[in-house]
Amino acid sequence: MRNHQxxxxxxxxxxxxxxxxxxxxxxxxxxxLTVIVGxxxxxxxxxxxxxxxxxxxxxxxxxxxxxxxxQMPTREVATLLGVLPQSPVAPDAxxxxxxxxxxxxxxxxxxxxxxxxxxxxxxxxxxxxDMADLAARPVDELSGGQRQRVWIAMALAQETDLLLLDEPxxxxxxxxxxxxxxxxxxxxxxRGRTVVVVLHDLNLACRYADHIVAMKSGKxxxxxxxxxxxxxxxxxxxxxMSSRIVLDPISNTPxxxxxxxxxxxxxxxxxx
Amino acid sequence: MTLVQATTIAAARRARQNHATRVTLGLLAALLxxxxxxxxxxxxxxxxxxxxxxxxxxxxxxxxxxxxxIVLQVRLPRLILALLSGAAFGLCGIIFQTLLRNPLASPDxxxxxxxxxxxxxxxxxxxxxxxxxxSLGAFAGAILTAVAIYLLAWRNGVTAYRVVLxxxxxxxxxxxxxxxxxxxARLNEVQQAMAWxxxxxxxxxxxxxxxxxxxxxxxxxxxxxLVRGLDGLELGDDTAHALGTHVERTxxxxxxxxxxxxxxxxxxxxxxxxxxxxxxxxxxxxxGGAGRGFPxxxxxxxxxxxxxxxxxxxxxxGTQLPTGVVTGAFGATFLLWLLVVSGRSGRVN
Numbered sequence: 232m233r234n235h236q237x238x239x240x241x242x243x244x245x246x247x248x249x250x251x252x253x254x255x256x257x258x259x260x261x262x263x264l265t266v267i268v269g270x271x272x273x274x275x276x277x278x279x280x281x282x283x284x285x286x287x288x289x290x291x292x293x294x295x296x297x298x299x300x301x302q303m304p305t306r307e308v309a310t311l312l313g314v315l316p317q318s319p320v321a322p323d324a325x326x327x328x329x330x331x332x333x334x335x336x337x338x339x340x341x342x343x344x345x346x347x348x349x350x351x352x353x354x355x356x357x358x359x360x361d362m363a364d365l366a367a368r369p370v371d372e373l374s375g376g377q378r379q380r381v382w383i384a385m386a387l388a389q390e391t392d393l394l395l396l397d398e399p400x401x402x403x404x405x406x407x408x409x410x411x412x413x414x415x416x417x418x419x420x421x422r423g424r425t426v427v428v429v430l431h432d433l434n435l436a437c438r439y440a441d442h443i444v445a446m447k448s449g450k451x452x453x454x455x456x457x458x459x460x461x462x463x464x465x466x467x468x469x470x471x472m473s474s475r476i477v478l479d480p481i482s483n484t485p486x487x488x489x490x491x492x493x494x495x496x497x498x499x500x501x502x503x
Numbered sequence: 504m505t506l507v508q509a510t511t512i513a514a515a516r517r518a519r520q521n522h523a524t525r526v527t528l529g530l531l532a533a534l535l536x537x538x539x540x541x542x543x544x545x546x547x548x549x550x551x552x553x554x555x556x557x558x559x560x561x562x563x564x565x566x567x568x569x570x571x572x573i574v575l576q577v578r579l580p581r582l583i584l585a586l587l588s589g590a591a592f593g594l595c596g597i598i599f600q601t602l603l604r605n606p607l608a609s610p611d612x613x614x615x616x617x618x619x620x621x622x623x624x625x626x627x628x629x630x631x632x633x634x635x636x637x638s639l640g641a642f643a644g645a646i647l648t649a650v651a652i653y654l655l656a657w658r659n660g661v662t663a664y665r666v667v668l669x670x671x672x673x674x675x676x677x678x679x680x681x682x683x684x685x686x687x688a689r690l691n692e693v694q695q696a697m698a699w700x701x702x703x704x705x706x707x708x709x710x711x712x713x714x715x716x717x718x719x720x721x722x723x724x725x726x727x728x729l730v731r732g733l734d735g736l737e738l739g740d741d742t743a744h745a746l747g748t749h750v751e752r753t754x755x756x757x758x759x760x761x762x763x764x765x766x767x768x769x770x771x772x773x774x775x776x777x778x779x780x781x782x783x784x785x786x787x788x789x790x791g792g793a794g795r796g797f798p799x800x801x802x803x804x805x806x807x808x809x810x811x812x813x814x815x816x817x818x819x820x821g822t823q824l825p826t827g828v829v830t831g832a833f834g835a836t837f838l839l840w841l842l843v844v845s846g847r848s849g850r851v852n
Contacts, residue, residue, distance in 0.1 A: 247659075285744050309747030316741030320604065324792035328515050336734050337747040345516065347509065354508035363508055367515055369792055389746070 234261040234425060235311050235392045237282060237300075241291030244274070244281040244449075250289070251277040252449040259393075259442075264419045265427045266436040269446035270470050275429045276317060276397050278446065282427065283314040283395045295393075309337035313391040315382055317398055321370040327381050328366040331356050334388030356387035360414060376407035383414065394418065396428045400435070408432065412439045437461055437484045445469045461485040522793040530789075530802035534586070537809045541582045544817055547573050581707040584771065585809045585826075587715040588704075589778055591768035593804020594726070596779030597786065597797055598761035601733060602754060603663040606841065609780040610645075610765040613670025616774040617677035618648025619766065620700055623773075624681050627696045628688040635710075637699060638770040645766035648673060653758065660740070660751055702773030702827035704812050711771040718767040722760050729756045730797060737795075775827045777834020778807050784841060807833070 237259040244252040251274040259265055259282070267275045280286040282293055284300045292299045300308060313334070321330060334356065335349045357363045360380040365373065370381055379399060386394055396415070400408040416439060418424045430436045436443060437457040444454045445461075447469050453460045466474045466487055473495075479486040542554050549557075549570055557574040560566040596609040603613075610616050622644020626632040632640065652673055656665040681700075685693055732753030735743030743750050765779065785807075786800035811829040818824070 280741070283745060285741050304747075305744070305749065306747035309745065314741070314745035316739065316745065318739065319742045320737070320739040322601075322737040324787070326515075326519075326792055328512055329519070329792070330738075332512075332516075333734050333738060333746065336731075345513075347513070350512045350516070351509040354512045357512075358508060366512065 234423065236261060236296050237293070237312070237393055237425070237427075239278075239282060239291065239293045242278075242281060242288050242293065243290035244277050244286055244288055250449070252281065254291070255449070255451060257282075257444065257451065257454070259425060259427055261425050262419065262423050263425065263441035264415060264439060265425075265442040265444060266440035267427065267429045267444045267446060268431075268433055268436045268469070273446045273469075274449040275446050277449075279395055279397050279427065279429050280316075283312065283316075284308060285314065285316065306337050309389065309391075311391055312393040312395065313386040313389040315386045315394075315396040315399060317401075319382055321378070321381075323371065325370050326366070327362060327368050327370055327373070327384075328353060328357070330370055330381055331362075331366075331384045331388050334385040334390075337389065352388045352390055356384040359387055359417070360384040376403050376410070379403060379407070379411060380414075383411065387418075393425045394427070396426070398429050398431060400430065400432070408435060415439070433461075433466070433487045434479065437486065438479055438482045457484050461487065519793040523790060523796075523799070526786075526789045526793070526799055527802065530799060530806060534802060534806050534809065537806060537813065538582055538586070540813055541585070541809060542574070542578050544813065545573065545578065549573060580709045580712055581704050581812070582809070583712045584707040584715070585704055585812050586805045587712055587719065588768045588772045588775070589782075589805035589808025590801040591715060591719065591764040591804070592775065592778040592808065593782030593786070593800045593802070594797065595761040595764035595768070596781075596804070597783030597800035598726075598757055598764075599779075600783045601737065601795065602757055602761070603666055604737075605663060605667055606784055608663070608667050608670070609783070610761070611774060611776055611779050612674065613667055614652060614673035614677060615645050615649050615670070615762060615765050616769060616776075616779075617674045617681075619645040619769040620774050621677040621680045621684075622647075623699050624684050624696045627699065628684050628692045631692075633695070638711075641699075641773075642766045642770040645769055646762060648677065649758070649762040649766075653755075661754065698825065699773050700827075701825040701831075702769075702775035703815075703825035704772055704808075705823060705825065707772075715767055715771050718763065722763055725756070726760050726797075729753055729760060730795070733757070733795065773827065775808065776831040777837070778804050778811075778830050781834050781837045782807060784837075 239255055239257045242252060242255045243250060255278065267278060269275045277286065281288060284293065284305070287301055292301065294300065295303065295308065295311060331353050332349065335352060338349065357366055360383055362377070362380050362384055365377065370378060373381065383399065400411050403411065412435060415426050415428060419426050440457050442454065443457045443460055445452045445465055452469050453465045461476060463474055463476055466472065473490040475488045475490060476485050477488060543551060553570055554574055556565060557567065557571050560571055599608045599610060599613065600606055619641040623637050623641040626637045626640035652666060652670050653661060655669045658665070688696065732748050735746040735748035736750065736753055740750050782800045782804035786796035786803045790796040790799060807830065811833060812826045815824040815826045815829045
């Protein structure tokens with residue numbers, strides 16, 4: 232699969248008269264896993280929606296392979312860039328295979344001929360997300376973690392080089408969070424896809440990200456490899472919180488340990 | 504491994520298609536039985552072979568004026584109008600219910616039927632109109648109400664939630680207007696208006712069927728093209744957009760199609776209650792996840808209309824009920840059942 236280039240230049244995004252993201256420049260590294268982090272309401276989901284052309288910029292532009300994405304035919308974009316929004320809706324009584332098959336929409340014509348390629352793409356997406364056994368089950372009967380995997384499978388069936396996910400691990404247990412991030416890593420490592428994901432959990436973000444983007448008030452505060460970027464100062468700037476950074480004993484990536492009001496004295500005794 | 508799975512996926516898809524085909528054929532068979540009953544039953548008994556002879560009389564030239572009148576001028580137009588208007592109500596109901604993701608969102612609940620009714624009552628009571636001009640007024644009323652609801656709900660695009668709430672508000676307001684008009688009317692006007700409001704096939708004219716048939720011929724190909732957009736739209740606006748669907752264009756197109764179906768059908772037979780409301784959920788239940796059930800909802804609508812009309816004509820000897828009384832009784836029961844079921848499982852399927 233050829234790598235496609237996604238970048239934002241001078242990007243301004245907002246809703247009605249409220250500007251959320253202002254004058255932002257970002258180049259998504261191809262074939263890497265990029266994680267966007269930041270406090271609530273910092274504009275990380277807004278940025279993702281802007282990158283995914285779900286939100287039109289008020290100024291500036293997002294470029295896909297050098298072309299302004301909002302001026303490209305939306306169907307053409309959908310064959311290059313897949314998006315999993317924050318709260319997708321599953322129609323009543325739809326089966327797993329049927330929902331995953333919806334990802335084939337941009338590849339099918341008006342008279343929706345199903346081809347063996349469509350079946351193969353659905354089968355592969357179900358295999359990659361370990362959902363093959365549940366293919367015939369109604370989506371309403373699945374657990375939260377399984378349901379999230381179905382949505383990821385749908386985005387995979389779209390067979391796009393770029394995949395953007397908005398907080399795919401929210402509402403999941405820790406084991407399912409790790410499972411989802413492992414799956415996204417597989418996509419990057421073994422299939423060479425470019426993945427951008429918004430995450431809440433800083434430690435998981437540092438462990439899984441090839442490239443981390445830390446945002447505050449609609450601006451990028453720092454970006455780069457987590458080990459280079461995630462300093463106590465950056466964490467303080469982004470989350471307005473004191474922390475200590477240690478190395479994750481499993482992955483040797485930065486691990487952020489929050490200090491909090493009640494432990495400030497303890498820290499002073501240890502260091503002082 | 505992938506190869507085996509792909510065939511499994513294909514097999515599951517074919518199984519769904521086969522189920523859909525079985526449901527469709529079952530509904531067609533039921534419609535055929537009901538249609539035969541509609542042609543045979545009546546105060547004036549006509550034996551089956553005479554009905555057949557009469558049906559083919561334009562080809563064969565063998566005719567019996569009295570029987571031909573009953574069969575070709577009374578029963579056949581009524582049957583065709585029941586089928587067409589039922590199918591139109593069924594389709595417009597399921598389009599709204601799917602689009603707005605709400606089983607309550609059928610045109611007889613979100614105000615469109617009320618718009619047609621208020622306009623018709625206005626035409627009858629204030630303008631003193633009758634017949635075809637009332638139908639035209641009802642048509643205009645339905646379209647105007649739909650446009651008003653859409654504009655009021657618009658806020659950088661329309662959300663299902665706003666359409667349903669504003670629609671219910673519009674329905675309440677239009678009902679108040681109808682009640683007000685009644686207080687100013689003379690008794691014979693009230694009777695005429697009430698007959699229209701209940702909705703009936705008693706006055707079925709071939710012209711009604713022809714208008715409705717032309718509507719269907721124009722609208723069905725548009726629906727066929729637009730319905731594909733629902734693959735994305737059903738998953739929420741963002742997902743739809745992500746899959747390359749033209750969200751607002753598709754939604755507006757589908758709403759126009761549904762409103763046109765509702766307006767033409769209501770103009771032809773009056774706001775026959777609950778047919779639009781029940782057809783979608785019944786079709787969905789029959790399909791059991793094997794598809795979106797649009798064609799099946801049209802068939803269910805036609806069947807509900809036809810069977811209700813048969814009951815209305817023949818259930819009480821010597822009395823002809825308006826069709827809307829029967830669909831209303833059936834629909835209200837169905838609504839209660841739907842509420843009980845959804846209360847138990849927390850959601851409506």
